[in-house]
Amino acid sequence: LFAGETQFVKGVVAMDGLPPADRMEVCFAGRSNVGKSSLINALTGTKNLARASNTPGRTQEINYFTLGEKGFLVDLPGYGYANAPLPVVEKWQRLLKQYLSGRQTLRRAFVLIDARHGVKKVDEDIMSLLDSAAVTFQTVLTKIDKVRKSDLEKSLRITREALAKHPAAYPELVLTSSEKGDGIATLRSIIAGID
Ligand code: GTP
Ligand code: MG
Numbered sequence: 001l002f003a004g005e006t007q008f009v010k011g012v013v014a015m016d017g018l019p020p021a022d023r024m025e026v027c028f029a030g031r032s033n034v035g036k037s038s039l040i041n042a043l044t045g046t047k048n049l050a051r052a053s054n055t056p057g058r059t060q061e062i063n064y065f066t067l068g069e070k071g072f073l074v075d076l077p078g079y080g081y082a083n084a085p086l087p088v089v090e091k092w093q094r095l096l097k098q099y100l101s102g103r104q105t106l107r108r109a110f111v112l113i114d115a116r117h118g119v120k121k122v123d124e125d126i127m128s129l130l131d132s133a134a135v136t137f138q139t140v141l142t143k144i145d146k147v148r149k150s151d152l153e154k155s156l157r158i159t160r161e162a163l164a165k166h167p168a169a170y171p172e173l174v175l176t177s178s179e180k181g182d183g184i185a186t187l188r189s190i191i192a193g194i195d
Helices: 035-046 087-104 121-133 147-161 184-192
Strands: 008-012 026-029 062-067 071-073 104-114 136-142 169-174
Touching: 008 169, 026 062, 026 169, 035 071, 035 104, 035 136, 035 184, 062 087, 087 104, 087 121, 104 121, 104 147, 121 147, 136 147, 147 169, 169 184
Parallel strands: 026 071, 026 104, 104 136, 136 169
Antiparallel strands: 008 062, 062 071
């Protein structure tokens, strides 16, 4: 599924620009800079297919990529702080919420959490939105190469406590490093198993 060449389909700026809902899709949501685009590159074995950068607010559109013939991988703009003008940020935040609660073919949302910080209020808000929309979500801890073991355990504890409150949460977490490759094969097989 991830072996073939993944292609960029389109960048979407409004709900009516979404591609036809004719196959399954999974999306990657999370605070700005948490590593969504980098994770898509790691999963697809590409370097810069999804453009990543150190500036929070890099991804400003809903970016669609092919997942073989089977579906789409969807890279989302971040939420929380972004290095962009407020009206622009507000526009893409609205779109993000509309997308997460209104896309029929969205099978699972991966909610990315920085392993150094654990779940924050903005993450809880998105999780609550996914609960309301009955979209199953699975938490992915990112950048585990950057965290000390004791801090990782603390983030895991905070995150598990938060997840227990969300009915749409899938109980199993995935620990990843897009930099070092940890958890990437696991996440690929999780995605391959979603119909
Ligand atoms: P926005 O599009 O702005 O919302 O950000 P994003 O969530 O797509 O983050 P992006 O993938 O652009 O990564 C942000 C920064 O974190 C970049 O400088 C990446 O190189 C870095 N980064 C991402 N994943 C990892 C990781 O697993 N380990 C390390 N060390 N750095 C990472
Ligand atoms: Mg991005």
